[in-house]
Amino acid sequence: MIHLDNVTLVRNGKKILNELNWRVRAGEHWAVLGLNGAGKTALLNLINGYVYPSAGSVKVLGHTFGTYPIAEIRKRIGWVSSSLQERLHKEDSVEEVVVSGKFASIGLYDRITEEDIEKATQLICQLGCEHLLNRSYRHLSQGEKQRILIARGLMASPSLLILDEPCTGLDFLAREQLLTSIERISESDQAPTILYVTHHIEEILPIFTKTLLLREGEIISASNTEDVLNSTSLSDFFGVAIEMEIARGRSWMYLKS
Numbered sequence: 001m002i003h004l005d006n007v008t009l010v011r012n013g014k015k016i017l018n019e020l021n022w023r024v025r026a027g028e029h030w031a032v033l034g035l036n037g038a039g040k041t042a043l044l045n046l047i048n049g050y051v052y053p054s055a056g057s058v059k060v061l062g063h064t065f066g067t068y069p070i071a072e073i074r075k076r077i078g079w080v081s082s083s084l085q086e087r088l089h090k091e092d093s094v095e096e097v098v099v100s101g102k103f104a105s106i107g108l109y110d111r112i113t114e115e116d117i118e119k120a121t122q123l124i125c126q127l128g129c130e131h132l133l134n135r136s137y138r139h140l141s142q143g144e145k146q147r148i149l150i151a152r153g154l155m156a157s158p159s160l161l162i163l164d165e166p167c168t169g170l171d172f173l174a175r176e177q178l179l180t181s182i183e184r185i186s187e188s189d190q191a192p193t194i195l196y197v198t199h200h201i202e203e204i205l206p207i208f209t210k211t212l213l214l215r216e217g218e219i220i221s222a223s224n225t226e227d228v229l230n231s232t233s234l235s236d237f238f239g240v241a242i243e244m245e246i247a248r249g250r251s252w253m254y255l256k257s
């Protein structure tokens with residue numbers, strides 16, 4: 001799915017990512033955890049082909065970047081990010097936003113079919129948003145917008161679904177509903193491999209059996225979640241004494257007093 005070999009990214013003289021080696025295999029779901037400025041956005045931009053590495057090689061969905069049209073690879077990646085929200089056309093309806101995911105476009109320029117509308121409606125319902133049909137996207141709440149963006153990300157039946165901090169700005173209930181939707185997606189037939197980027201360990205659902213810790217552009221760990229999320233490794237990672245506990249399959253952490 002994703003194959004990074006000695007990937008380094010330098011921008012304006014700054015090493016943003018440093019010799020990353022990482023494999024994501026089909027069927028795995030990964031959480032990516034890092035503090036502000038760790039390089040998470042840079043890593044996602046690399047995987048989506050928006051930036052090229054300064055050194056090393058990036059292979060996504062079986063194709064090495066630079067040897068295959070990037071647009072073709074992107075069609076198989078569902079990408080949900082709040083930066084997308086700012087770019088969407090304000091006047092678009094919920095259905096139009098979801099259908100545009102088929103073309104990985106902002107707005108609709110291609111001919112759409114009855115089947116496209118049917119599939120979009122199905123996805124909107126699957127995400128528990130049937131009450132939002134025929135509504136204007138811009139008038140939705142933050143939580144509603146995020147769920148519609150996930151439906152958009154699934155429109156092209158992607159092999160890889162990237163969720164970049166999808167719970168940012170959500171209240172407790174909206175967050176839990178969104179996490180339940182993500183869990184359901186992972187249980188569906190032909191579920192995509194999911195990459196979930198976050199600052200918060202409590203959002204890491206049990207489906208994310210793999211976790212990558214990123215700090216200052218370097219991979220600190222990339223392994224089974226149970227080996228990565230524990231008091232010792234998180235204390236090392238954050239550089240402060242941390243106590244962690246698990247409740248209902250999710251991890252919660254506190255500063256040790």
Ligand SMILES: Nc1ncnc2c1ncn2[C@@H]1O[C@H](COP(=O)(O)OP(=O)(O)OP(=O)(O)O)[C@@H](O)[C@H]1O
Pocket residue numbers: 011012014016034035036037038039040041042043
């Ligand atoms: N074009 C650039 N030139 C110089 N430095 C950059 C450039 N782009 C990003 N950076 C720096 O690289 C580091 C990683 O940035 P990145 O946005 O990937 O972090 P992040 O983990 O996504 O952070 P956050 O959680 O705050 O979104 C930051 O220190 C940022 O200032």
